[in-house]
Amino acid sequence: MSAPLPQQAESLKASLEEQANKVRQLKSSKAESGLIQAEVKILNSIKDQMAALGLGPPAKTSGSSPSASSSAPIKYTLKTPKGTRDWEPLAMSLRKKIFSTIEQVFTSHGAVTIDTPVFEMKEILAGKYGEDSKLIYDLQDQGGELCSLRYDLTVPFARFVAMNPSEYGSIKRYHIAKVYRRDQPAMSKGRFREFYQCDFDIAGSYDPMIPDAEILCILVEALDALGMEGFTIKLNHRKILDGIFDVCGVPTEKVRTISSAVDKLDKSPWSEVRREMTVEKGLEEEVADRIGEYVKNKGGRELLEKLLADPLLSNHKSATEGLKDMGLLFDYLEVYGISDRMSFDLSLARGLDYYTGIIYEAVTAASAPPGFNKAAAATTDPSASSSSSSEPSSKKKTNKKKGPDGEDEVDESTVGVGSIAAGGRYDNLVGMFSNSKKPDAVPCVGVSIGVERVFAIKMQQLREAEARGERTGVRSKEVEVFVMSVGDGLLKERMGVAKKLWDNGIKAEFLYKNKPKPAAQFNAIEKDGVPLAVMLAPEEWKSGCVRVKEQKGKDTDEGQGKGEEVKLDQLVEYLRSKGAGSRD
Amino acid sequence: MSAPLPQQAESLKASLEEQANKVRQLKSSKAESGLIQAEVKILNSIKDQMAALGLGPPAKTSGSSPSASSSAPIKYTLKTPKGTRDWEPLAMSLRKKIFSTIEQVFTSHGAVTIDTPVFEMKEILAGKYGEDSKLIYDLQDQGGELCSLRYDLTVPFARFVAMNPSEYGSIKRYHIAKVYRRDQPAMSKGRFREFYQCDFDIAGSYDPMIPDAEILCILVEALDALGMEGFTIKLNHRKILDGIFDVCGVPTEKVRTISSAVDKLDKSPWSEVRREMTVEKGLEEEVADRIGEYVKNKGGRELLEKLLADPLLSNHKSATEGLKDMGLLFDYLEVYGISDRMSFDLSLARGLDYYTGIIYEAVTAASAPPGFNKAAAATTDPSASSSSSSEPSSKKKTNKKKGPDGEDEVDESTVGVGSIAAGGRYDNLVGMFSNSKKPDAVPCVGVSIGVERVFAIKMQQLREAEARGERTGVRSKEVEVFVMSVGDGLLKERMGVAKKLWDNGIKAEFLYKNKPKPAAQFNAIEKDGVPLAVMLAPEEWKSGCVRVKEQKGKDTDEGQGKGEEVKLDQLVEYLRSKGAGSRD
Known part of the structure; x- marks a missing residue:
């Protein structure tokens, strides 16, 4: 390395001074020792940089870093933050191709796009994600407003619509952007802390189920265009689910927790879910068994007919509203020729709280979870950087254990990689932001494609095709x-x-x-x-x-x-x- | 609004509990009162949401919010964080067109693209931006690593190259992405806290000035493709500047501060800059006057000949290295037919510290600062949302005054909107991340287009064309x-x-x-x-x-x-x- 420029030296000196002040301040205000240590580490790194340029002695490192030698240059921890990664050129070419494929479908349906900031006022996100609020990244309070990184693209969209009700109270918009969740990452399995979502939402008051059917049509077209093979879209309705819980006798205060147990039926057998409901969550056994009779059902239009013939449900207000919606929806799906891609699945509950109508989740064969009894045989190397992905991880993780570093580790053998797309109707979210008492709620329905998972599947296919010596049409460089x-x-x-x-x-x-x-x-x-x-x-x-x-x-x-x-x-x-x- | 679903109620309850715990914890640990107040405000907002749904009494608000009435629904502050904004569909169409125009030029030159996380390990950014380090956004320490939002795309790129030296030690990459600076925003004038940069960088050891000339060629092609009229690229060399300061007698410890004074010559007259050097920064008057003789020079190749004939500079090691580079550069710029777009300008110093060779800055007529004596007549409405932009604001702001809310306000009449693109050679930055003593530094040269400023200019033109009833070819919706x-x-x-x-x-x-x-x-x-x-x-x-x-x-x-x-x-x-x- 050449000799330092005067500017470089001055710059380092300024940084050193600022950092030293910060450490002094933290010490005098008796801040947490972990926080002080972290800032001292940064102070030392600046000292080491200066030492490397001959501008002073290196930092005296404590015994905790055995490899540090006083004459060595500064040791950077050259990594991206936990749960994040860089994307190299070939991956980027594939990602851009995926994004533009999705964008092409979205704009075909008349969608416009908007952009919102990566961080929002903290209060905008507060109270929207229930227990998952703890996964929200906050910005440090550096004097000024309290802000958080966006957790999804839906709440910022609702905030945007609520801010511009006259202009955008009726809008079809898509948004392809990064969201942030302090979730336990499982890089090789498809769970990141920074990941893209591709959202399409229709806001506005229209005749029933017409936008809902089009959203499902868009989802099918997008997944087809991406070449995702053998996917199924699971379909359910929150009002039907509420009706079922009600007629089965679930107490109101237990609806949410029982709903979350039901949602696990895609990766756990009924016996296990039943045990969770009764033993863990104190539900009466007969109530659980009644629920079991309902939620084991899946199928098509014939299931709808069966439910309509159910004397309990057909007399339940919420349930009949939901069943009526589903009937209309099936009509429209048949017009679009996509009803055979759907599975009306009463066990689908979805984690997010803001849904009020139909809910859905697309699953491919490639993303199906491993068998229940397959142990941790699947190799899951979290440091593998080439085949990772992410998805909207609304599902609760189970089977956590403490890892050697004291943080939770996820036993991946029991965690499904989840859906490749999901969404639903949320009629009250925009209204939550409304500052007036007038009924100016804007009904919305939307879908979010978990594009990181799609990417992982396509990248895997690309690598396999390359290994077979096939030309993939994906190059990192476009030079002619x-x-x-x-x-x-x-x-x-x-x-x-x-x-x-x-x-x-x-x-x-x-x-x-x-x-x-x-x-x-x-x-x-x-x-x-x-x-x-x-x-x-x-x-x-x-x-x-x-x-x-x-x-x-x-x-x-x-x-x-x-x-x-x-x-x-x-x-x-x-x-x-x-x-x-x-x-x- | 319809009645709350059970899940919604449960979710709010969970959020309430978590937030209440947080407040209790902050109070018991005697945290700053401002921090506690902010968290209490969020707690109250959750209570109010629940009250609005009939789930409990509203929060008892303190006297500080006179308009709060106990029966009113929750009052959200419906806004984006300070210095950020939403982009509506028409603006997005124009932005996408601008991005793809730039991308087309970048890929023509064989660039690949990479992506890096929005936040980096805090120590990666530490010591890279000198005094401007205070503008870095930190993430809150929520247990785990200390992270910061990226301040530019250059340091993350250098970190990426340092992490993958064998694969990417030689790379042409572009990156179009958002960066973050806790700068004093001037929305109408073009300064945001969240803004896009479009960067093109060439890393690797090559024969002298060949990549440098191509970067300038790319910049000209990109600005031409964007239809930016009448721009000039100011050009200088850090080693020549260092030589000038040295032969004029500037003490080493003052080089940085004097350099920053010189950099203001694009918006302040010499008399003012001289006063800053001598009165404020204690430079001897004769030294200042000697500098003045040099830095007032601008021109083309003939200026280079004049400097080569200067007995002081032509015997100064650093200066002669810089002059040799400039000679070669002019040769290549002539081959590319773009030397008439350049102005060799000895007053250009650039704020960032990591530059080691040529530096440059593109300015258009549209972005020229107002005349020095024009007072605050120019209307600058910070709330105007349709014509704002941003630029890499490396220049120091002057003439700050305390605003009514106690925060600094910028007197915009004296602040130039700055350049529309800037860059330079930085040969030591990747090496700073290197953990070995081997000379594995990777020389780099690059440019960053301040695309927000470009957008503001094009958006203004679009509005004017629309007002004249012309068809602009930019639609928010692509429906056919x-x-x-x-x-x-x-x-x-x-x-x-x-x-x-x-x-x-x-x-x-x-x-x-x-x-x-x-x-x-x-x-x-x-x-x-x-x-x-x-x-x-x-x-x-x-x-x-x-x-x-x-x-x-x-x-x-x-x-x-x-x-x-x-x-x-x-x-x-x-x-x-x-x-x-x-x-x-």
Whole structure:
């Protein structure tokens, strides 16, 4: 490393002073020792940086860091925060393709997009997620407002609609953005602390079930467009579920906890869920058994008919409202030709509290949980960085145990990777933000695609296809033309050719060397799979010509050995005829 | 609002309990009263939510909120956090267009993209921004690691390269993402706390100035593609600047502060900067005057020749290194045909500390600061939400005064809106993260486009064009076809037609009503500027036909009154012939 610039030294000094002040302040205010230690660690890291530049002695480290030697340069913990990761170029290409596929479906249905800040006023999120509120990231109080990172895109959307009721009280919007949950991460299994959601929501008062049916239609189209095979959309209605709990005799104060037990039926057998209801949650056995008779049901329209014929439910106000909705919904799903993709599943309860009508969850074969009795045989390496994903983890985790670092560890063998999309109707959320007593609640229905899980599945498929030697169509780099020289450096000449290509919308690059070796240039072409090479040689250049060689044409090595000679002033045209610059 | 669902009540109760515990804990640990008050406010908001649903008495509010009445529903502060804002659909369309324009240029030059988390380990950012470190947002310590929101995209990029030196020690990457600064916001003027940056960086060891010249080429191409008119790129070199300060006699410990004074010459006259150097910062008058002789210079290659002829500089090690770089750079800029877009400006110093070589800043006429003596006549309404932007605000603010709320207010009449892009070479930043003593520093050069400022300028132009009645090509909604009914509701028929269009990649919507009025449907078409209407009427439908009407065709009202009759099985083909579904 070269000698420090004066500015660098000054900057470090300023940082040192500020950090030292902070530590002094924390010590004098008798702050928590953990907090002080963390800030001292940062202070030491600044001292070490200065020491490395010869600007002072290194920090005296305590015995807790045995490998620290006083002459070693600063030891950074080079990592991203727990539960987060970087995305490398190839992954990004695939992610962008997935996002644009979803976006194409969303905009086909007339959706607009909005953006909201990554953090919200803390009170906006308060009281929206029940027990999961503890998973919200707060910003430090640095003087000013208390803010939290958004936990989903739904509550910020509701806040946005409530702020602009006259303009956006009726809106179809999508939003593809990151959300944050201080959940126990399971990187290899698909649970992150920072992850993308792709949301589509319809806000506004319309005739019943028309937007609801379209949301399901959008979900099917999006998952089809993504090539997700063999998915099913589980469907239920909160009002039917409430009716069932009511007619079975669940006391009001136990509805939520019993609902959450029922929601586990996708990964636990009935006997276990029944035990949770009765032994853990104190429900009477007969009540549990009555619930069991209902929630084991799944099917299609015939299940609806069966419930309509049920004397208890058909006389229950909430239940009949829900059943009527479902009837209309099935009508519309048949028009859209997607009713066979649905499973009316009375065990689906969904974790989030704000739903008031239909609820749904898409599951693929690829995301099905392992068998109940399969032990921790599945290898789950949390440090594996290439095949991780995330999903809206509304499900409660079970079987936690204390790990060696004192934090909760999740026994992944019992945790399903969950759905790849989920959503429902939430008619009261916007109204919760309303500051007037007028009934200006804006009914909403929406879906959130757990795109990290989709990504993990597609990435896995991509790796497998690559391993089989197939061309996947996913490249990290989009370069179409590599401009190279043979026989001499011809740097300015290569620059000039590249500039001509850039100006004509052709993606091109060259090696940043005065006199690059041919081998180095061919390696670059090979590594990035660049389809076309433009070769400059001193003699040809003098006569206004270059050679163009297709790298992976169908007729490899068939008259392609030296490439085609092309006049410089016809180069752009020639390259276009070979498919370059087509995006322009 | 309908009656609360049991789950909602349970959820609120759980939130209430958690929040009450938090307040108790804060009180018992004698936390700061401001912090306790803020948490109590959240507690009260949960109580009020419950009261609004009839689940208990409202919070007893203190006298500080005079408008609070015990029977009123909860009063949310419906806003985004200070310095942040929502982006409505039209703005988003324009923003997406700007991003994709920039992305197109970046990928033309062979860049790949990566993504990094929004927050980093706090120590990664520590010591990188000098005095500006105080503007970093920290996450609250909720048990676990100390993290901060990223302040720019450069330091996370350097961290990424340092973590993957063998794979990404040589990379061209772009990154379009949000960064966070607890700066004093000036929303109408272009300073946000959450704002996008568009960065392009080249990491790796190459022959001198080749990547540097390409970065400037990319910047010119991007600003041209964005239609930014009359911009200039100011250019300087840190080593030349260091040489000047050295030969003029600036003591090492004053270099940074004097450099920051020089950097103000774009908005303050020399007399003022001189006063700051001498009176405020204690520099000898002769030293200041010597600096003045140098930094007033700007021009092109002829300035370089003049400096090379300067006996003091031409014998100064650092300065001659810088001058040699500049000579080579000018050669390459001439090959790229962009040297006339540059201004070699010795007063450019740039705020960030990590630069080690050339530095640059693009300024447009539109972003030039107001004249020095123009008082606060310019209207600057911080609440205006439609024409705001942001930029990498590395410049120090001046002329602060205490506002009525006790926070600093910026007297915007003296604050330039700053550059629209800036960057430079930073050869030591990746090395700072290196944990070994080997010289594995990765030299880097990059540029960051202050896209919020670009957006503000383009949005202003868009509004002006709309006011003149011109068609701007920017719509918030991309819908191509509106499916409507006349004479009867024909809901399922409209659904069926829309589904056919969606399945064929045509963007379509219809009104979510069983029996919509024609006027309501025409209003929707008009409002969103949908180009094509498909009309279903009972009689025509029976004979397998619909009518298609172009809404804003060239021959308005010329045989277009009733539209064209089209057979249903030829509808997709017909609509495609009218330009629909072209993105597919």
